[in-house]
Amino acid sequence: MTASPSTTSKSEYTARHLQVLEGLEAVRKRPGMYIGSTDGRGLMHCVWEIIDNAVDEALADRGNHVLVTLYADGSVAVADRGAGIPVDIEPRTGLSGVEVVFTKLHAGGKFGGGSYAASGGLHGVGASVVNAVSARLDVEVDRGGKTYAMSFRRGEPGIFDDPKTGPGPDSPFSPFTAGSELRVVGKVKRGVTGTRIRYWADPQIFLRDAKFDFERLIGRARQTSFLVPGLELVVRDERGLEGTPGADGPVEEVFRHEGGISEFTEFLAPDPAVTDIWRLQGEATFSETVPVLDAQGHMTPTDVERSCGVDIALRWGTGYEQRMRSFVNVIDTPKGGTHIAGFEQALMKVFRKQLETNARRLKVGNDKVDKDDIMAGMTAVITVRLAEPQFEGQTKEVLGTSAVRQIVSKIVERELTALLTSSKRDLKTQSTQLQEKVVAEMKARIHARVQKETLRRKSALESSSLPGKLKDCRSNDNERSELFIVEGDSALGTGMAARNSEFQALLPIRGKILNVQKASVGDMLKNAECAAIIQVVGAGSGRTFDLEMARYGKIILMTDADVDGAHIRTLLLTLFFRYMRPMVEAGRVYAAVPPLHRIETAAQGRAKGEVVYTYSEQQMRQVMAQFQKKGRTVKQPQRYKGLGEMDASQLAETTMDPRHRTLRRVTLKDAENSERVFELLMGSDVAPRKDFIVDSARELDRERIDA
Missing domain, CATH: 3.30.565.10 (Histidine kinase-like ATPase, C-terminal domain)
Known part of the structure; x- marks a missing residue:
């Protein structure tokens, strides 16, 4: 028996292959x-x-x-x-x-x-x-x-x-x-x-x-x-x-x-001022355990008390552009870090509290202000100084010292609250103008979102290219709406009765769609099922895909709980992976988890009959054994061959109702590995797939095959 190349290479990998790079x-x-x-x-x-x-x-x-x-x-x-x-x-x-x-x-x-x-x-x-x-x-x-x-x-x-x-x-x-x-x-x-x-x-x-x-x-x-x-x-x-x-x-x-960072902020500011340049300053201490070189030359973990100085200059202008620069010991941190997280956390907390206090005067309503509303027109320079800060890498673009977040947050909250609630006439006027600007930004954002959703839904529904078999929902709320891609017309009929039409839409597909891993872009677009899915999602495909334009917050693949259903789900995932990958990366693609069995017990004395759904053969046997142990009479378990075998109430209870259902989120933790697996299982090169099937045959559970 000859060793495979991988086996040979592993056996030859010994200590002599290791390299130790010294010094520079x-x-x-x-x-x-x-x-x-x-x-x-x-x-x-x-x-x-x-x-x-x-x-x-x-x-x-x-x-x-x-x-x-x-x-x-x-x-x-x-x-x-x-x-x-x-x-x-x-x-x-x-x-x-x-x-x-x-x-x-x-x-x-x-x-x-x-x-x-x-x-x-x-x-x-x-x-x-x-x-x-x-x-x-x-x-x-x-x-x-x-x-x-x-x-x-x-x-x-x-x-x-x-x-x-x-x-x-x-x-x-x-x-x-x-x-x-x-x-x-x-x-x-x-x-x-x-x-x-x-x-x-x-x-x-x-x-x-x-x-x-x-x-x-x-x-x-x-x-x-x-x-x-x-x-x-x-x-x-x-x-x-x-x-x-x-x-x-x-x-x-x-x-x-x-003039320091106040002068820097004035230099960066692009618009006329709404407020003066405000300085938020403070200092606090924190403890951290660090290795310290002792007299014998050994590194010993030691608790050290650090001092962190915070100095922030900021002002708001009449414009909408945000300019924020952050520094740690004069080192520019363009990708932020814990000091920026603490600053933004305090901004949100302070402004939400102030707007809640003045909600009636400012006519805030029930809407919540967000970070972009507060930071519109803001110019800020954020600096912290501390000994031995922890950075993520030698390029020092991200501060990682965790204690800094809470220190910055507390100092900003204290100092900014004092400015916004000051009784001085000048500061009081600036505070009022600033809060009015933030509320106006919030209302403009909400109005623009509503308009965008309305126009998006209207244009999509009025388009002649949208498939007539789409059963859309009534809600214009993109975050709440869900699109169920279901297998066949029978599942569509049951799904129509089981869904909540306020926010759940249904799109049926005919059997197995085109394997887009092996097909060209042109062939994919010519395929009626693939084209329908892309049109209904409404965000384009490939490089032109715009996640912001997606018409639904969740895409749920609802296929039968059998081998064919798994194959169809894989084909659908291949389509999303290849042409709508940002949806997967954003965690907005899910697989429904329908049950395999329905177990019902007969009423016995005062004990009412129970209904239990199971999702695997092993779970079904365990439930049956538990009922038998309790002396309960169990009717013949119902085995679902497909979604169409369920009635509407059962489908809603087990698979579609957000209060009871289970969804599996599809993620891309390792894009490179996912690319390799999709190419292996769905690509045009048959030989590696054949080898995979042959090598994995011994691991096949024959009981899972529907015969």
């Missing part, structure tokens, strides 16, 4: 894990890492100037006047602080040592990752009256022999062999400190068309100057690239703002 080698092997991508976005992320380290010095009150320079040779330099990277020897490694920072992953001064109360650099990989993906990196440190220097080629320390024309990544390089050296290359005045880093991105790592974006650098520098009042950021472009502001010579932009 891991970064060069999988750069996307650390910088997101190797295109322009990844290139810019490297610059942010170095700039953020320089800004951290300003946050720690150690310097107020950062200079970023783009050179014509493709390199970029970042200089600050902070404390300077430590130059003494780190005892555990025997290396200078500079070499540790640039060659060791997860090494730095921001792991709770007290040097930085709040910082953007968190993981100790920023500088070392930039070094790993650079063809060359030079660092100079001013500290203790001296200037120290060190150079690296693709993460390896050594010395470049640069020509008189200047430094470059192609200069002859001599790596250190016996031991590395932090060179002293000059002197500075006593008290002068700072760090200068210049690097050349490695063309072996980054795509050829990846370039530094001057406009994005300008935007980042401007935003950072708002977030750190008093910090001066200078961005200088010496590349002379055509189509850029520096095409005719070096250009320089200087940013310094003393």
Whole structure:
């Protein structure tokens, strides 16, 4: 007997096949894990890492100037006047602080040592990752009256022999062999400190068309100057690239703002103001358990008390556009996180309470305000500062520290409630205007939804292309309405009597529809049953499918509880998976679960007869055994061959009435795996399906086959 290829490959997979990537080698092997991508976005992320380290010095009150320079040779330099990277020897490694920072992953001064109360650099990989993906990196440190220097080629320390024309990544390089050296290359005045880093991105790592974006650098520098009042950021472009502001010579932009996030909010706001810029500020503490390095070099779980500062500037304008920016320790979090969740939670709570209190004056009615109503026309800058925040990944786009949500929520609720209920004349006027605007937004949204639903239902019903066999419902409420796709006219007749016509629609299909996994788009559209389903759902198909246009909140596949019914259900699911996948992804496609048996007991003395529905042979036998054990007389169980064998009351009670029925939601937890399974079971390639059937034959339960 010969082993299958899969068996052979498994037996040959041993420890010698494992690779252990040491140090910066891991970064060069999988750069996307650390910088997101190797295109322009990844290139810019490297610059942010170095700039953020320089800004951290300003946050720690150690310097107020950062200079970023783009050179014509493709390199970029970042200089600050902070404390300077430590130059003494780190005892555990025997290396200078500079070499540790640039060659060791997860090494730095921001792991709770007290040097930085709040910082953007968190993981100790920023500088070392930039070094790993650079063809060359030079660092100079001013500290203790001296200037120290060190150079690296693709993460390896050594010395470049640069020509008189200047430094470059192609200069002859001599790596250190016996031991590395932090060179002293000059002197500075006593008290002068700072760090200068210049690097050349490695063309072996980054795509050829990846370039530094001057406009994005300008935007980042401007935003950072708002977030750190008093910090001066200078961005200088010496590349002379055509189509850029520096095409005719070096250009320089200087940013310094003393007004902080209030000034930032005013800068972002696109419309005339309804309210002044309101500041919501506060601070709270929380505890978390973190691993801390003890004196013996062991990581010990320790309860640490953290402080979280919240500072939010927001205002409402007359427009409808929403602009919200969020930051953690000056790091932009474009995808939000727990601080945004807490902010939005408090907004909803405060405004709903205020509108409920003033419902009569504002003529709110019974409608509920939602988040979009409140945030229409709002411009906000949300900042939190805390030590060692937890981010989702090195790109730091989502804050994950769970305690921050409740802290932000409580502070926003307290401060915003005080502003909205203030007795000061100016604030009282602004509060009234704001609440009236929110109520107007709510009413406009509800009116637009009603109009949209009415027009959608009307146009769909008046369309000659809609199948006449559709038995529609009366409700215009898209969220409540349900479409039952039923198997055959007999099931349709029973379903018509069993349904609630207020919100339940019925569409019958004839037997087994086309297998769309093997058919072309043209063949699918020519098929009457497939076309009818797509037309009735009303949201299009394929790439043009618009979930918002779907006419029903639920699509329920109601087929017989037998093998043919399962096949029809699979064909229908294939249609939805292939051409209306957003419905499945949104969890709006369901399979009805009709019973297989109806068991009725005879009345016995005072005990009335009982009716029990079962959904499998095993369950039926268990129920029968329980009744026999109790001494009850059981009539011959009724076996349903199809939905048409039920009367209307039975179908309603077991399968259609939301109060009693069971539905199975169809989900796409693993789209790739689902794609593979649908292709295997329903695709045009027969051989893999035949192998699957042959291999799985021994697992077949013959009792489940209807003969």
